[in-house]
Amino acid sequence: MPVLSPPRVILFDLDDTIVHFTSGQPDFWQLALERELPEHSDLAALVAAIYAVASEYWSDAERASARRQDLRGARRTVVRKALPALGVDPAQCDRIADVMTDEKEAHVRPFDGAIQALTALRDHGHLLALVTNGSSEFQRRKIERFALEPLFALILIEGELGFGKPDERIFRAALDHFDCAPDQAWMVGDNLEADIAGAQRQGIYGVWHDANETGLPPEAVVRPDRIIRRIAELIP
Numbered sequence: 001m002p003v004l005s006p007p008r009v010i011l012f013d014l015d016d017t018i019v020h021f022t023s024g025q026p027d028f029w030q031l032a033l034e035r036e037l038p039e040h041s042d043l044a045a046l047v048a049a050i051y052a053v054a055s056e057y058w059s060d061a062e063r064a065s066a067r068r069q070d071l072r073g074a075r076r077t078v079v080r081k082a083l084p085a086l087g088v089d090p091a092q093c094d095r096i097a098d099v100m101t102d103e104k105e106a107h108v109r110p111f112d113g114a115i116q117a118l119t120a121l122r123d124h125g126h127l128l129a130l131v132t133n134g135s136s137e138f139q140r141r142k143i144e145r146f147a148l149e150p151l152f153a154l155i156l157i158e159g160e161l162g163f164g165k166p167d168e169r170i171f172r173a174a175l176d177h178f179d180c181a182p183d184q185a186w187m188v189g190d191n192l193e194a195d196i197a198g199a200q201r202q203g204i205y206g207v208w209h210d211a212n213e214t215g216l217p218p219e220a221v222v223r224p225d226r227i228i229r230r231i232a233e234l235i236p
Contacts, residue, residue, distance in 0.1 A: 006186055006234050007184045007185055010128055010188060010234070011186065011188065012130055012131065013131065013189030013194075013195050013209070014134075015190075016211040017188060017190050017209045018148070019109060021104075024211075028103050029051070029100055032097075046082075049082040053081045053082040057081070065158065068134050068158065071134075111211075117231035117235060120232075124236060128152045128153060129152055129153060129155070130148065130157075133158040134158055135157075136157050140157070154177050171204060182203030182204050189207075190209045192220055196208050197222045205225045207224060207226045207227075208224035208228070209228055215227075
């Protein structure tokens with residue numbers, strides 16, 4: 001299949017598409033536990049317990065949307081569910097969760113060349129929209145920190161709208177803003193369900209950002225229309 005040139009309107013995800021959020025980052029739960037419980041005899045068991053609870057906690061997409069609006073509180077809840085049975089008191093649980101949150105936010109950084117690529121796309125005349133899940137507090141902080149706002153003709157944040165990807169309403173809001181037909185827009189993101197499948201269900205071309213450069217997981221049922229490893233691949 002030939003690689004198409006980008007259309008007039010391109011929608012971009014933020015985390016793990018424009019900025020490193022999970023991809024290429026250390027294990028911040030491990031880091032927080034090492035800092036707060038340096039003498040504990042089995043940190044691996046604590047990490048495993050946190051991930052087991054977190055997996056269940058975030059498994060429901062509808063609940064996850066609400067919980068993303070208070071990430072600090074959500075992470076405290078996860079740790080308080082996971083660690084007291086292993087001898088960690090609630091105050092320590094909260095400190096561990098807060099260290100994780102603070103370190104994760106501090107380590108956020110743009111992918112190499114991402115901002116330059118967005119600038120080039122904008123200068124080529126493409127209309128760019130940022131369409132991101134998450135809270136207004138955390139996402140606006142990243143937008144300001146990396147001076148992203150001037151690059152985008154539209155910014156849509158789940159925490160400001162009350163709904164997010166893969167809800168069709170957020171894609172419709174973007175299309176309506178630009179008076180754009182679905183087949184005249186692309187969605188670029190790292191999340192196969194929220195970004196790619198959500199966009200494709202609306203007739204939008206889905207470009208998967210392979211943030212870890214590992215290819216599609218063998219179990220993936222979503223099939224992107226295109227796969228890229230860096231945003232610069234979209235520049236005409």
